[in-house]
Amino acid sequence: MTLYDYKCDGCGVRFEQDHPMSAPPVRVCPECGAEKVRKILSTGGVQIAGSRPSPSAAPPPCASGGCAGGMCGLG
């Protein structure tokens, strides 16, 4: 079973439903009965781009205290 997040565009309710991937997605809202339910991205395991700093953003050599200001030509 896989847990899916759904949102109803009719009444705005958001709910979770777990069903096998082979099963058809939920179409009818359990709250208002409108067929305006759409599947939304689950919050589990999904990283929003830009939410974490890049691992390559290391400080330049001069900022690490390896040399005095201006002596290596980078500062």
Ligand SMILES: [Zn+2]
């Ligand atoms: Zn609804």
